[in-house]
Amino acid sequence: xxxEDRDPTVSQRYRELGREEPPPELDAAIxxxxxxxxxxxxxxxxxxxxxxxxxxxxxxxxxxxxAAAVTFHMDRQQPEPDMPVAAAPAPESAKTPVIKPSxxxxxxxxxxxxxxxxxxxxxxxxxxxxxAPEPPAxxxxxxxxxxAPATQGAASAPAARSEVHAARLMAQAESPERxxxxxxxxxxxxxxxxxDQALKEFRKRYPDYKIPEAMLQKVEKK
Amino acid sequence: xxxxxxxxxxxxxxxxxxAFETLYRRHRARLYRFVLRGVKSRATAEExxxxxxxRVIEARERYTPQARFTTxxxxxxxxxxxxxxxxxxLSLVSLDGSESIxxxxxxxxxxxAARQGLTRFMQALxxxxxxxxEAFLLHEEAGLTVAEIASATGSNEQAAKSRLRYALAKLKAxxxx
Numbered sequence: 001x002x003x004e005d006r007d008p009t010v011s012q013r014y015r016e017l018g019r020e021e022p023p024p025e026l027d028a029a030i031x032x033x034x035x036x037x038x039x040x041x042x043x044x045x046x047x048x049x050x051x052x053x054x055x056x057x058x059x060x061x062x063x064x065x066x067a068a069a070v071t072f073h074m075d076r077q078q079p080e081p082d083m084p085v086a087a088a089p090a091p092e093s094a095k096t097p098v099i100k101p102s103x104x105x106x107x108x109x110x111x112x113x114x115x116x117x118x119x120x121x122x123x124x125x126x127x128x129x130x131x132a133p134e135p136p137a138x139x140x141x142x143x144x145x146x147x148a149p150a151t152q153g154a155a156s157a158p159a160a161r162s163e164v165h166a167a168r169l170m171a172q173a174e175s176p177e178r179x180x181x182x183x184x185x186x187x188x189x190x191x192x193x194x195x196d197q198a199l200k201e202f203r204k205r206y207p208d209y210k211i212p213e214a215m216l217q218k219v220e221k222k
Numbered sequence: 223x224x225x226x227x228x229x230x231x232x233x234x235x236x237x238x239x240x241a242f243e244t245l246y247r248r249h250r251a252r253l254y255r256f257v258l259r260g261v262k263s264r265a266t267a268e269e270x271x272x273x274x275x276x277r278v279i280e281a282r283e284r285y286t287p288q289a290r291f292t293t294x295x296x297x298x299x300x301x302x303x304x305x306x307x308x309x310x311x312l313s314l315v316s317l318d319g320s321e322s323i324x325x326x327x328x329x330x331x332x333x334x335a336a337r338q339g340l341t342r343f344m345q346a347l348x349x350x351x352x353x354x355x356e357a358f359l360l361h362e363e364a365g366l367t368v369a370e371i372a373s374a375t376g377s378n379e380q381a382a383k384s385r386l387r388y389a390l391a392k393l394k395a396x397x398x399x
Contacts, residue, residue, distance in 0.1 A: 005361060005368060005383070005386055005387070005390070006361070006362075006390075007390050007393075007394050009394065009397050009398075010362075010390055010393045010394050010397055011362060013339070013340070013343045013393070013396075013397050014343070014347075014362055014393075016340055016343075017340060017343070017344060017347075019251070019255070020251075020254060020255055020258055021250065021251045021254060022250055022251070022254040022268065022271060023268070026268055026271065026272060027246075027250065029272065030246065030272060030275045030276070031242075031243055031246060033275075033276060033279055034234070034239055034242040034243070034246070034275075034279050035239045037279050037280075037282070038234065038237050038238065038239035038242065039239075196308075200305055203301045203302075203305060204277065207277045207278075207281055207297070207298040207301055208281065208294055208297050208298060210373075210376055211376070216376070221308070
């Protein structure tokens with residue numbers, strides 16, 4: 001560290017402010033969560049072979065089928081407005097990161113859960129955040145069905161919840177780049193609340209992903 | 223000799239819970255203070271602090287030591303704070319720091335002067351624009367270099383250096399004032 005970036009008197013005064021530490025119960029909750037996560041068998045560092053090879057394609061297929069079923073159900077509930085068909089996502093590039101299934105799951109949103117209790121479910125349960133090693137290519141119909149709810153207007157409450165759920169499932173099968181493009185599109189359409197929520201979830205899923213400056217201008221609310 | 227942070231995180235990635243505990247105890251206090259100084263209330267700070275560590279735990283399988291662990295950790299913390307500030311319109315925050323101001327001496331006048339000095343400093347810290355305060359805290363609390371601050375905050379080194387220097391200048395004025 002260069003000396004010109006530090007002032008001893010300022011540092012001293014800052015230290016005098018206090019040396020607060022997290023309370024013991026907070027430490028305990030976090031360490032307990034870390035131990036629970038470590039108890040689950042971690043995903044292999046290399047692609048699985050043999051018996052376990054079938055996990056990922058089956059999980060990917062299940063996500064697509066579920067997303068298509070939900071959106072099909074929504075279509076049956078109300079007439080589909082004359083909306084433009086979403087463009088097919090670009091073929092996944094080699095840059096798409098390999099994402100391993102996460103063993104740590106949260107309970108319901110924070111407001112509904114005990115303040116410092118985090119729970120993780122074991123790997124047997126189909127994880128809502130499971131990913132295939134490479135995001136699968138969707139059929140045109142599945143893409144249109146999955147994209148349509150995102151472009152529909154106001155719906156009834158159950159349909160709105162299904163729309164949000166389908167959007168989340170679609171987001172989970174996307175690459176980071178595709179997700180950012182989707183958020184940028186929401187922002188361009190003036191759907192800032194959805195964009196904010198999607199960006200927040202993106203940050204959770206990819207906490208250390210550095211968004212390029214050009215894309216950041218598109219996805220952040222001005 | 224203790225294992226470096228990156229090695230501990232890799233060990234935790236591979237299932238060693240004890241490695242995480244060591245890592246956690248190394249960074250808990252500094253990270254907590256970094257969050258505490260950047261938000262409005264202690265309760266909010268605790269919530270964000272816990273969320274940061276949960277994200278570290280969840281991201282362990284994607285972790286690769288491309289940078290210092292500290293930089294990676296505070297990148298996550300930065301994103302959490304940015305989301306928090308954005309939701310609250312980047313308003314200035316106040317800290318319930320009265321209990322954290324120590325008595326400088328038995329002399330009541332000296333104590334009062336010390337409190338006044340610390341209060342002035344704390345107010346100056348609170349009054350910094352969030353990006354400058356964050357740069358200062360990343361440097362002072364987390365020990366990040368200018369380059370690492372730039373990396374953690376998604377900015378460039380020039381901007382990080384500028385924010386840090388502005389912050390130092392204002393805090394220095396509060397100390398000297």
